[in-house]
Amino acid sequence: MRSDRAPIGLxxxxxxxxxxxxxxxxxxxxxxxxxxxxxxxxxxxxxxLKWFEVAWNRPDIxxxxxxxxKVAAVSTALALILGTLCAAAMARARFFGRDQLSLLIIxxxxxxxxxxxxxxxxxxxxxxxxxxxxxxxxxxATFCIVIVFNNAVARFRRLSGGILEASADxxxxxxxxxxxxxxxxxxxxxxxxxxxxxxxxxxxxIVTTFTAGQQSTLPIWxxxxxxxxxxxxxTNVVAIVVFVTTFIPILIAYYLTRxxxxxxxxxx
Amino acid sequence: MTPAVTFTNVTRHFGTVRAVDAVDLTIxxxxxxxxxxxxxxxKTTCLRLISGFEQPNAGSIRIFxxxxxxxxxxxxxxxxxxxxxALFPHMNVxxxxxxxxxxxxxxxxxRYAKAEEMLxxxxxxxxxxxxxxxxxGGQRQRVALARALVNEPKVLLLDEPLGALDLKLxxxxxxxxxxxxxxxGITFVFVTHDQGEALSMADSLAVFNNGRIAQIxxxxxxxxxxxxxxxxxxxxxSNVLPPALTQTLGGPARWSSLRPEALRLTAPQEAxxxxxxxxxxxxxxxxxxxVAAKGADIGVFLPAGHPVPATGDYTGIGFAPGALHVMDEA
Numbered sequence: 001m002r003s004d005r006a007p008i009g010l011x012x013x014x015x016x017x018x019x020x021x022x023x024x025x026x027x028x029x030x031x032x033x034x035x036x037x038x039x040x041x042x043x044x045x046x047x048x049l050k051w052f053e054v055a056w057n058r059p060d061i062x063x064x065x066x067x068x069x070k071v072a073a074v075s076t077a078l079a080l081i082l083g084t085l086c087a088a089a090m091a092r093a094r095f096f097g098r099d100q101l102s103l104l105i106i107x108x109x110x111x112x113x114x115x116x117x118x119x120x121x122x123x124x125x126x127x128x129x130x131x132x133x134x135x136x137x138x139x140x141a142t143f144c145i146v147i148v149f150n151n152a153v154a155r156f157r158r159l160s161g162g163i164l165e166a167s168a169d170x171x172x173x174x175x176x177x178x179x180x181x182x183x184x185x186x187x188x189x190x191x192x193x194x195x196x197x198x199x200x201x202x203x204x205x206i207v208t209t210f211t212a213g214q215q216s217t218l219p220i221w222x223x224x225x226x227x228x229x230x231x232x233x234x235t236n237v238v239a240i241v242v243f244v245t246t247f248i249p250i251l252i253a254y255y256l257t258r259x260x261x262x263x264x265x266x267x268x
Numbered sequence: 269m270t271p272a273v274t275f276t277n278v279t280r281h282f283g284t285v286r287a288v289d290a291v292d293l294t295i296x297x298x299x300x301x302x303x304x305x306x307x308x309x310x311k312t313t314c315l316r317l318i319s320g321f322e323q324p325n326a327g328s329i330r331i332f333x334x335x336x337x338x339x340x341x342x343x344x345x346x347x348x349x350x351x352x353x354a355l356f357p358h359m360n361v362x363x364x365x366x367x368x369x370x371x372x373x374x375x376x377x378x379r380y381a382k383a384e385e386m387l388x389x390x391x392x393x394x395x396x397x398x399x400x401x402x403x404x405g406g407q408r409q410r411v412a413l414a415r416a417l418v419n420e421p422k423v424l425l426l427d428e429p430l431g432a433l434d435l436k437l438x439x440x441x442x443x444x445x446x447x448x449x450x451x452x453g454i455t456f457v458f459v460t461h462d463q464g465e466a467l468s469m470a471d472s473l474a475v476f477n478n479g480r481i482a483q484i485x486x487x488x489x490x491x492x493x494x495x496x497x498x499x500x501x502x503x504x505x506s507n508v509l510p511p512a513l514t515q516t517l518g519g520p521a522r523w524s525s526l527r528p529e530a531l532r533l534t535a536p537q538e539a540x541x542x543x544x545x546x547x548x549x550x551x552x553x554x555x556x557x558x559v560a561a562k563g564a565d566i567g568v569f570l571p572a573g574h575p576v577p578a579t580g581d582y583t584g585i586g587f588a589p590g591a592l593h594v595m596d597e598a
Contacts, residue, residue, distance in 0.1 A: 162350055162352055162354035163354045163355070163356055163357070165321055165341070165348075165350070165354065166348070166350055166354040166355075166356070166415075167356075167367070167371075168320075168321075168340070168341045168342045169319060169320075169321075169341050169342070169347055169348045169350075169416075170342075170347065170367050170368035170371060170415065170416075170419065171342045171343075171368050171371050171372055171419060172342055172367075172371040173342055173371075176371045180356075180367070180370070180371070181356060184358045185357070185358055
């Protein structure tokens with residue numbers, strides 16, 4: 001017999017699983033308001049908003065925040081250009097080794113970050129490239145490209161050859177076809193890919209530790225901060241900032257790609 | 269008069285497959301020309317050679333006297349109604365239709381005015397604001413037609429334009445396309461595998477087989493005087509008779525064809541062909557009776573109103589002297 005309702009045991013297990021995943025995040029938020037600054041005591045002895053003010057006035061927070069935003073923005077921009085071009089080539093051309101190349105492009109995201117980080121670090125030192133903002137951006141671009149590529153390649157496949165031919169048939173040159181047909185159909189996929197890439201870059205730790213040299217991005221700053229004894233809730237305040245900065249783009253990306261099924265190929 | 273389209277010895281091969289093999293073809297200006305053939309016969313490749321999406325490996329293609337063999341699609345004054353319509357899903361119907369004008373740099377108000385005019389032509393005046401996804405198959409087909417006509421092409425290409433429509437709509441669109449072509453006076457070239465569609469719509473047609481043209485002619489010529497067994501078999505459901513049988517019917521030792529509707533059932537005595545009825549197929553407008561006579565299955569179209577024999581009945585088949593069409597080629 002079929003029933004629309006899941007068995008009570010399964011429902012409870014699912015709820016327990018979700019709570020296990022998400023309660024710790026709520027705890028992070030909670031400790032941003034605690035009055036106890038040295039230990040994470042539960043329940044918090046009192047609640048206060050002063051850590052937001054303290055965080056705001058701490059000069060050492062701002063450079064990592066700027067650096068993180070800059071790295072995420074530049075590597076996302078790089079990824080948008082290179083990832084889209086890769087996707088266009090993979091979706092439209094047929095050449096020897098295409099599938100293998102496609103796998104190589106996706107590899108950075110499948111590879112453990114520590115491997116990517118180590119290999120980049122050794123490559124940079126072999127090539128005598130000093131660690132700088134530039135090297136962090138290169139490191140982040142490796143996985144940002146994959147995100148954009150994956151989003152774009154799926155959309156390119158749905159852009160049936162028919163509408164590109166129709167555009168040419170009606171007199172459009174290659175640029176006009178790109179501008180009026182490809183880009184509008186690709187737009188939401190690129191926006192979604194860009195948002196995800198930005199979010200991933202903004203909270204990246206592992207690859208960054210191998211490629212950053214003396215600079216700290218915000219996640220690295222947080223990691224260092226956790227071992228300090230004083231003003232612990234400041235880290236939690238920053239955690240909320242990171243959470244919001246990464247969660248909102250991911251949410252937007254989710255809504256953009258969810259409705260995407262009726263943007264291309266609906267002419268069939 | 270310069271022909272609308274001329275193929276001179278055009279060959280297009282994909283690897284070792286000769287999709288179009290040394291085709292010579294002339295399409296008169298203002299005609300409704302059909303390219304008919306089974307799938308893989310080269311008819312669609314021929315259409316794509318005219319539109320510019322394929323280029324010939326050998327030979328030349330002229331459109332109104334101008335050699336376009338190496339001209340890209342966007343610089344040819346021909347437009348296509350694609351088989352799957354290929355409407356731009358992100359644009360509304362008006363922008364779809366105005367697209368050809370937009371890429372030419374025609375201003376917004378002028379191109380929208382023209383687009384509305386085209387939409388009125390295909391009776392979709394009120395649909396400008398809809399997206400293609402909100403239209404039915406028949407409506408999308410009309411939008412594709414309006415979009416292709418907005419550039420005032422010298423030749424309109426239609427790739428299986430009615431294939432995706434249901435029977436009723438298809439018949440209505442056949443009449444409409446024909447009327448539209450006569451009104452606009454543009455040369456229409458359309459590809460189809462449906463012989464009924466080709467015969468009823470075209471002024472002249474080419475029957476394709478294996479990358480070559482088996483026969484070019486008016487529908488009446490193609491139907492009444494097929495040159496090859498292939499044409500006789502593919503166009504209509506003709507009885508194709510081997511040389512020996514042709515001889516016993518008083519013809520030369522060549523292949524011949526007999527149209528089912530040219531035959532009638534007679535008394536078996538003295539009939540040129542006679543045998544038992546092996547099957548009956550009711551078609552509405554009549555019945556197709558299959559008779560096993562002299563080693564061949566002969567189909568006879570019996571119009572409604574005539575007495576229908578039973579399976580197994582022994583019957584004769586008679587026909588007028590001119591009905592036996594002897595073919596030029598095997």
